[in-house]
Each structure stands twice: as structure tokens, then as C-alpha cells.
Amino acid sequence: MTTATTPTPREMTVIYNREDKIFRGIVTGGALTSLVVLGLIGLFLFLRGAQVFNDKGISFITGVNWTAGTGDGAILDDFSIGAMLVGTIVVSLIALVFAFPLAIGGALYLEFYAPTRVKKPLVTLLDLAASIPSLIFGLWGIEIFTRFGERWAILLSKWLGWIPIFNVQFENFGRSPFIAGCVLASLIVPITTSVAREVYSRTPRDLVDTCYALGGTKWGAIRSVVVPYGKSGVIGGAMLGLGRALGETVAVYLLLNLVFRYNFRILESEGGNVASLIATKFGEATEYEIKALVAAGFVLFLLTLVVNMTATTIVQRSTPRA
Amino acid sequence: MTATIAAPERPVAEPKTPWSPTRSSRIQTFTTLLIAGIVAGVLVLFTGVAGLDGFGVTFFVLSLALAVIRTARLGSKERTDMLMKVVVTSAAVLAFTPWLSIFGSVIFKGYVGIRPNFFTQDMGTTVPDDYLEFGGAIHAIVGSLLMVLIATVVTLPLGILSGVYLTEVRGRLSFLVRFVVQSMSGVPSIVAGLFIYTTLVFATDTFSGLAGALALAVLMLPTVARTSEEVLKLVPEDLRSAGYALGARQWRTAFMVVIPTVRSGLTTAAILGIARVVGETAPLLLTSLSNTVVRVNPVDGPMASLPTYIFGYLQIGTENAVLRAWTGSLVLLFIVLVLFTLARRFGGKDKR
Structure with missing residues (x-):
């Protein structure tokens, strides 16, 4: 057999005339608005919050108190978000711990186990779930889920109470980080599942078939081919979910008591996160307190931006574009 | 052009699928599930294990046990396979349950308040806890x-331009634009609200519908931009070359060939963007607040919206106020559902 040589395409030089240059300029400008907006968000939040950063320094992030001063000097303004940052991370991690296995299970089920007849409606349901507003998750959380969550919390504290994080001081199990975390988990499962499914569906089919041909079981194929192949993409998807959980406002606002204390006891009914702090305090805040809230928003913005950029990089690297 | 030659009619053999479950294994699976279901049901009814969650846990444990029994003769590999099948399926069920529960409860609790006046009246002269015959959410x-x-x-327009940049202009900044759009989609909604607050609301010293709309626009842009890129990528290179x-x-090729080809795809982009932001609450709490009467001038002070309506009445907490919140949620969810269906319908058109 002779090897056919495909002729290499001729080098093309493109010269854009004035019309096209204008067109390209406008389009480039339009495309850069997202960059500009993102920059402006950071800039304005930083500028308006700068005074607080200046006053408090690093203790804005490490301190616990959020006390509005009385104005006459009897009580001084003392705003810091340490407790809320810890709360944000605690709630998001709980959400991630629950959501990650469920999302992996869901994605594997949809890609490998679901009968064709079931698969299609389930995928539709998954896409639809991703567009349920978080407010409705919050509503469902307090009105429906809390009953179940409290029961699980009671069982956890009864049997695992000797582990510090499951320890409780007061026998009051509602509105805890645990329950908020569970609801946030169901909120981030759709996004994580979608990414995981996308990644798993790109597993080279012949690798999987080879596994079967060698006499492997379905789980054998999944464990030795599919899961390793999709590892980084799935981690990226989980981080996208984490980013969503970190910035969630209303669901957490509705499900958690805002208490300014470092709280690692997840069944205790106290907690909060930065986003719900902003929503809670915004209404009756003094001028200086608003600045502190904006500063808190800036910290949240940076936190989610870092998480999201990392996640995006990982996902983009593991799902190469066609 | 060569004439197409019709393939000779030949009886097509049914493809064999040796991996699909046989009749007996199907019956076996069904019996296993039935046994697990009945035993779990009995346990829930007559012992301390209680509730739907108790049933689920017992069912899961029993299924695992039965899986071990079923594969007793087949060896450890088959056993692991069967056990993992149970685990994966259960995880999927557990992942999907909350969403079904949400749809169910919103419909079940919300339909009570679905009355004509909900769509014709506002809350200007009605107190929150008034009977549901009065007041509405117009x-x-x-x-x-x-x-x-x-x-x-x-x-x-901005979203489409961004898509056009990535697929037509293909400039040096493509990677950056794509990256920024993706990162921007992760900006917390409350931060978008704060941004508009620190700029527009701060400058004009009024909360307004316009401010709310711009905060929503910040959240909408990434979705529209990304979807636009996806659909514009579907345009065959041949069309551009032609x-x-x-x-x-x-520019003529872009505006007269490429964009018209994916018109319905771009509609999808808009719809998906709308579905993304129509339920956003947090940014509106900082920008448009809420009011109780119909207001159509977007720069004339606070403006109510479905999310802030739901949020507000939920906060009030009295029985009828909460029912109003549920009904609002039902309407909101219905809108999202309609948008979703529309997006699917339009999205399907350009594919081929």
C-alpha cells in the first residue's frame, strides 16, 4: 500500500479592511465586558471597603465580633468576619461531604446502570434541578427537610456524640450547620453530577469494552478505567459545587441562626456564613457597617473567585475541547 | 455527482445483547426488591425504625444483604459488582429524591393559593395574614x-458578541475571555448585588428596579455568553468559507450567514440566561428591595419581584403569609419550567 500524501493547505494571508477592523474592534470590546465587569466588581468592593480593611487590618478576617457601635462612644464599632468565614467553610464542607458521593453515584448510575427508558427522563430531571432557584431549596429546607434533618441529628448526637464535632451543649437540633449543609448538598448535587456525567461519558468506549472483553465486571470496568480517567474532571466539578455553596445566601439565611462565635459543633443550632451575614445586616446597617459588609463581600468574592478559577482550570484541562 | 445506489434489501438480524439481563435474572431482581420492600415496611410499621428515611435505610441494608446472598455461588468479583450496583443505584436515588420532594411539596402546598386574585391583585391594601381570597402577587x-x-x-448583545469573538474573530484573548466568563459564572449572587449597590444605588441614592435588573444582568452575562459560544460553534466551517x-x-459573513443560522440557538441562550436569574433573591435584597403595589417605572423607587415576595412573606411567618410564599414559589417554579421547556424546544432546532 502506498501512503497517500495529503497536500498541505496553502498559507493564507488575511488582510482585514477598515470595515472588518471596526467589526473586530466592536466584537472584541463586547467580549471584554465580562473582564471589565469582573474587574470593576473587585475594584469597587475593595475601594468601598478599604476603610474597614485599613482600620482593622488582618483582624477583620480573624476576629469574631460583629458589634455595631452606639455612636456616642459607649460601645465602639467592632466588625470582623472570622466566625462567619469559619461558618462558611464548615457549612460548605458538610455540603460537599454529602454531595460528592451522591453526585458520583448519580453520574455513574446515569452513564452505566440506568436503563435507556429511565435515563432520558432522569437527565431531564437533573437539568431541571440545576435551575431550581436556591430560594425554593431554602423554603423546602425549613418547611419540609428540617423534620428529617433533626431526627438524623438526634441519632448522630446519641451514637456519635463522643466525637467533638457531633457534640452538643443544648438539646436543640433545628437550624444547625448540619441541616443547612444537607440542604446545600442537594443544591450543589445537580451541578457536580452534570460535570461528572460529562466527564464519565468521555471515557473512551473501547477501553471500557476491553475491560468487559477481558472478563471484567461492570464495576471492574468502572473502578479500573472510568473512575481514574475522570478523576480530575470530577474533582473540578466538586469544586464548582463548592464555589456555589460558599456563596449561597438565601438558603443559608433561612436555615441558620446567625451566631458570632467559632462553631465547629455541626449539630449545634448556631452558625452563619458571609453571604447570609451581608443579607441579614444590610437592612439596618449604619454607614460604617455597610462598609464593613462590602469589605466582607470583597473577601467572599476573592474566596469564590480562587475556588472557581481553580475548578475551571481543572475542568477545562480534563474535558479537552473538540 | 454519482447516483446513490440503494442498499439491497436484506433481513436484518436482531443484534444479540448477551450483557442484558435474562428473564430469570430480571425476575430474581424483582423478587429481591419485593422482599426487601416488604421486610422494610414491616420493620417500619412494627418496630422503632420510623418514617420514610427509616424505610429507606432498612431497604438499603436489606438490599445489600440480599445481594450478598444472591451472589453467594458466583465468587467475590460478582459479589462486589452486585454490591456496588446496589450502592450506586441507592446513591442516585438519594440524589434525586430531594428534587422530587421539592417539586411535590411546592405543588402540594402552593396550589391552595392559586386563585384568580393572585394574578390580578397586589398587596397594596391587604395585610400579609389576610385570607387568601384577598391580595395577590401581580x-x-x-x-x-x-x-x-x-x-x-x-x-x-454582550453575550452574543462574546460568543462571536470566540468563534468568528478568534482573537488572541480567546483563552482569557473563556476563562473569565467561566469564572464570572461563579460570582456569588450577593456579590453582584453588592457591586450594583456600591455603584448605582450609591450614586443615585435610590433603590430601584433598574438597579435590580443590572444586578441580574451581571449574573446572566456568563450564562448567555457561554451558551452563545456553544451554539455558534455548531455552525459548520463550510458556511463561513462559502x-x-x-x-x-x-462582518457580513458573521451577521448574514453565521448568526441567522443559529437564531433559535441564540434564543435558547437568552432563555437559559433568564431561567438562571429569574429566581435570584440575594442581589435583589440589596438593590430593588420590595414594595406592595404595581410599579412599572424601573427608576421610581423599590420594586417587588417574585423572589423577594416569597422571601418577604416567608419571613413574616404567619400561616397565610407562608402560604402566599408557597404559592409564589409554585408560580416561580412554573415559570422556570416553562423557560426550560422552551429552551429545549428551541435548542433542538439548530442541531442538524
């Missing part, structure tokens, strides 16, 4: 529509 619905409309008008070959400039 102000919130109008407010939501208006804000979403403004957000769409602002966002759609445009150039006919002597059209790049």
Missing part, C-alpha cells in the same frame, strides 16, 4: 418580568 410578577426584560436587553468565497467581508 406587582411581584410584573416587577420580575420587567427586571428580567431589562437584564436580557442589556445582556443578550460566505468568504462569495466575496463577503468577515
Whole structure:
């Protein structure tokens, strides 16, 4: 057999005339608005919050108190978000711990186990779930889920109470980080599942078939081919979910008591996160307190931006574009 | 052109699928599930294990046990396979249950308040806990529509330009634009609200529907931009080449060939963007707040919207107020559902 040589395409030089240059300029400008907006968000939040950063320094992030001063000097303004940052991370991690296995299970089920007849409606349901507003998750959380969550919390504290994080001081199990975390988990499962499914569906089919041909079981194929192949993409998807959980406002606002204390006891009914702090305090805040809230928003913005950029990089690297 | 030769009619053999479960294994699976279900049901009814969650846990444990029994003769590999099948399926069920529960409870609790007056009256003269025959959410619905409309008008051109940049201009900044759009989609909604607050609300010293709409636009842009890119990528390269070959400039090719080809895809982009922001609450709490009467001027003070309506009445907490919140949620969820269906319908058109 002779090897056919495909002729290499001729080098093309493109010269854009004035019309096209204008067109390209406008389009480039339009495309850069997202960059500009993102920059402006950071800039304005930083500028308006700068005074607080200046006053408090690093203790804005490490301190616990959020006390509005009385104005006459009897009580001084003392705003810091340490407790809320810890709360944000605690709630998001709980959400991630629950959501990650469920999302992996869901994605594997949809890609490998679901009968064709079931698969299609389930995928539709998954896409639809991703567009349920978080407010409705919050509503469902307090009105429906809390009953179940409290029961699980009671069982956890009864049997695992000797582990510090499951320890409780007061026998009051509602509105805890645990329950908020569970609801946030169901909120981030759709996004994580979608990414995981996308990644798993790109597993080279012949690798999987080879596994079967060698006499492997379905789980054998999944464990030795599919899961390793999709590892980084799935981690990226989980981080996208984490980013969503970190910035969630209303669901957490509705499900958690805002208490300014470092709280690692997840069944205790106290907690909060930065986003719900902003929503809670915004209404009756003094001028200086608003600045502190904006500063808190800036910290949240940076936190989610870092998480999201990392996640995006990982996902983009593991799902190469066609 | 060569004439196409019709393939000879030949009886097509049914493809064999040796991996699909046989009849006996199907019956076995069914019996296993039935046994697990009945035993779990009995346990829930007559012992301390209680509730739907108790049933689920018992069912799961029993299924695992039965899986071990079923594969007793087949060896450890088969056993692991069967056990993992149970685990994966259970995880999927557990992942999907909350969403079904949400749809169920919103419909079940919300339909009580679905009355004509909910769509014709506002809350101007009604106290929150009044009977559901009085007052409604027309102000919130109008407010939501208006804000979403403004957000769409602002966002759609920008989003499409961003898509056109990535697929037509293909400039040096493509990677950056794509990256920024993706990162921007992760900006917390409350931060978008704060941004508009520190700029527009701060400058004009008024909360307004316009401010709310712009906060929504910030959240909408990434979705529209990304979807636009996805659909514009579907345009075959041949169409562009044909445009150039006919002597059209790049801008003419883009506007008269490429964009019209994916018109319905771009509609999908807009719809998905709307669905993304129509339920956003947090940014509106900082920008458009809420009011109780119909307001159509977006720069004339606070403006209610469905999310802030739901949020507000939920906060009030009395029985009828909470019912109003549920009904609002039902309407909101219905809107999202309609948008979703529309997006699917339009999205299907350009594919081929």
C-alpha cells in the first residue's frame, strides 16, 4: 500500500479592511465586558471597603465580633468576619461531604446502570434541578427537610456524640450547620453530577469494552478505567459545587441562626456564613457597617473567585475541547 | 455527482445483547426488591425504625444483604459488582429524591393559593395574614418580568458578541475571555448585588428596579455568553468559507450567514440566561428591595419581584403569609419550567 500524501493547505494571508477592523474592534470590546465587569466588581468592593480593611487590618478576617457601635462612644464599632468565614467553610464542607458521593453515584448510575427508558427522563430531571432557584431549596429546607434533618441529628448526637464535632451543649437540633449543609448538598448535587456525567461519558468506549472483553465486571470496568480517567474532571466539578455553596445566601439565611462565635459543633443550632451575614445586616446597617459588609463581600468574592478559577482550570484541562 | 445506489434489501438480524439481563435474572431482581420492600415496611410499621428515611435505610441494608446472598455461588468479583450496583443505584436515588420532594411539596402546598386574585391583585391594601381570597402577587410578577426584560436587553448583545469573538474573530484573548466568563459564572449572587449597590444605588441614592435588573444582568452575562459560544460553534466551517468565497467581508459573513443560522440557538441562550436569574433573591435584597403595589417605572423607587415576595412573606411567618410564599414559589417554579421547556424546544432546532 502506498501512503497517500495529503497536500498541505496553502498559507493564507488575511488582510482585514477598515470595515472588518471596526467589526473586530466592536466584537472584541463586547467580549471584554465580562473582564471589565469582573474587574470593576473587585475594584469597587475593595475601594468601598478599604476603610474597614485599613482600620482593622488582618483582624477583620480573624476576629469574631460583629458589634455595631452606639455612636456616642459607649460601645465602639467592632466588625470582623472570622466566625462567619469559619461558618462558611464548615457549612460548605458538610455540603460537599454529602454531595460528592451522591453526585458520583448519580453520574455513574446515569452513564452505566440506568436503563435507556429511565435515563432520558432522569437527565431531564437533573437539568431541571440545576435551575431550581436556591430560594425554593431554602423554603423546602425549613418547611419540609428540617423534620428529617433533626431526627438524623438526634441519632448522630446519641451514637456519635463522643466525637467533638457531633457534640452538643443544648438539646436543640433545628437550624444547625448540619441541616443547612444537607440542604446545600442537594443544591450543589445537580451541578457536580452534570460535570461528572460529562466527564464519565468521555471515557473512551473501547477501553471500557476491553475491560468487559477481558472478563471484567461492570464495576471492574468502572473502578479500573472510568473512575481514574475522570478523576480530575470530577474533582473540578466538586469544586464548582463548592464555589456555589460558599456563596449561597438565601438558603443559608433561612436555615441558620446567625451566631458570632467559632462553631465547629455541626449539630449545634448556631452558625452563619458571609453571604447570609451581608443579607441579614444590610437592612439596618449604619454607614460604617455597610462598609464593613462590602469589605466582607470583597473577601467572599476573592474566596469564590480562587475556588472557581481553580475548578475551571481543572475542568477545562480534563474535558479537552473538540 | 454519482447516483446513490440503494442498499439491497436484506433481513436484518436482531443484534444479540448477551450483557442484558435474562428473564430469570430480571425476575430474581424483582423478587429481591419485593422482599426487601416488604421486610422494610414491616420493620417500619412494627418496630422503632420510623418514617420514610427509616424505610429507606432498612431497604438499603436489606438490599445489600440480599445481594450478598444472591451472589453467594458466583465468587467475590460478582459479589462486589452486585454490591456496588446496589450502592450506586441507592446513591442516585438519594440524589434525586430531594428534587422530587421539592417539586411535590411546592405543588402540594402552593396550589391552595392559586386563585384568580393572585394574578390580578397586589398587596397594596391587604395585610400579609389576610385570607387568601384577598391580595395577590401581580406587582411581584410584573416587577420580575420587567427586571428580567431589562437584564436580557442589556445582556443578550454582550453575550452574543462574546460568543462571536470566540468563534468568528478568534482573537488572541480567546483563552482569557473563556476563562473569565467561566469564572464570572461563579460570582456569588450577593456579590453582584453588592457591586450594583456600591455603584448605582450609591450614586443615585435610590433603590430601584433598574438597579435590580443590572444586578441580574451581571449574573446572566456568563450564562448567555457561554451558551452563545456553544451554539455558534455548531455552525459548520463550510458556511463561513462559502460566505468568504462569495466575496463577503468577515462582518457580513458573521451577521448574514453565521448568526441567522443559529437564531433559535441564540434564543435558547437568552432563555437559559433568564431561567438562571429569574429566581435570584440575594442581589435583589440589596438593590430593588420590595414594595406592595404595581410599579412599572424601573427608576421610581423599590420594586417587588417574585423572589423577594416569597422571601418577604416567608419571613413574616404567619400561616397565610407562608402560604402566599408557597404559592409564589409554585408560580416561580412554573415559570422556570416553562423557560426550560422552551429552551429545549428551541435548542433542538439548530442541531442538524
